[in-house]
Amino acid sequence: MAMAGGVLDLLLLAFSAFQLRSHGATAVKFTFLNNCPETVWPATLTSGGRPSFPTTGFVLAPGASLSFAGVGATWSGRVWSRYRCTTSGARFSCESGDCGTxxxxxxGAGGAPPATLAEFTLGGGAGAVTDFYDVSNVDGFNLPVEIEPAGGRCQSSSCPADINRVCPSELAVRATSPLSSARNGSGGGAVAAVVGCKSACLAFGTDEYCCRGRFASPATCEPSRYSRLFKSQCPQAYSYAFDDGSSTFTCNGTVDYQVTFCPGPGSRIQAVPLPPKGNSL
Structure with missing residues (x-):
């Protein structure tokens, strides 16, 4: 009888854990790492009706990491990062990814595109404890990013390349303060650094690029030369709206996540001087 009771207790405990997980009571830990050569300001936006993320914005110095252990196991939302941020008077603003607050x-405000998004829907699988996650350049690119589930049993997803370096001029968003072209490796006068690369949808707003109207299906909205450029740089990331097949990843069970900005030596963005106005944080 003691043995049967012990088994029953274990079953009840397992069922309770599942119930807690399915209702968002089990905590998931998110760790953020800044591998970029300059300070970044990560931000989060929670989807409607989901448990809130513990913060909506914070600062990470180069090489720093920060963990949040209390994320609800059914959290859904997006993460992105801002950089080239300053304060002018009491107002904080960023030249890339700013949320305007x-x-x-x-x-609760989203980042101004272009911004590389790390997107999550935790506990989103019907009848199973399944997390969905992806890296998206559908709204453009501003920083390399990687999502890595803990434990090594689920696949990581990343956009490791600095697409700003190869961004076509018609998609490029440039800093308001110039960067010496000599530091960029060319001669002559000053040139403003590229701090973001728009998607074709964001840049041109047509139904064809945005997969709207008669192009609102995978059969009619095909990759463009612009989305192919994004895909060649970041094969795992969404390059346009219907890029699901190679860009959506899943993980079963309660898993912690690490989000790394500039995830590898080859992906590091070039350090850019901050604008002269105001005081940097």
Whole structure:
């Protein structure tokens, strides 16, 4: 009887854990690592009706990491990062990925595209404990990023390349303060650094590039020369709206995640001087 009771207790404990997981009570830990040569300001936006992320914006110095252990196991939302951020008076703003609140916390506001997105839907599988995650350049690119599930049993997803280096001029978003062209490896006068690369949809707004109207299906919305450029740089990331086959990843069970900005030596963005106005944080 003691043995049967012990088995029953274990079964009840396992069922309770599943119930907690399915209702978002089990905590998932997110760790953020800044491998970039300059300070970044990660931000989060939670989807409607889901448990809130513990923060909506924070700062990470080069080489720094920060963990949040209390993320609800059914959290859904996006993560991105801002850089070239300053304060002018009491107002905080960024030249790349700014959410427009004037504060480090985004407080429910999304980032201004172009911005590389790390997207998550935790516990989203019907009848199973399944997490969905992806890296998306559908709204353009601003920083390399990687999603890595803990434990090594699920596949990581990343956009490791600095697409700003190869961004076509018609898609490029440039800094308001110039970067010496000599530091960029060319001669002559100053040139403004590229701090983001728009998607074709964002840049031109046509139904064909945005997969709208008569192009609103995988059969009619095909990759463009612009999305192919993004895909060649970051094969695992979404390059346009219907790029699901090679860009959506899943993991079963309660898993912690690490999000790394500039995830490898070859992906590091070039350090860019901050704008002269105001005070940098």
């Amino acid at each position: 004037g504060q480090v916390e985004c407080n």
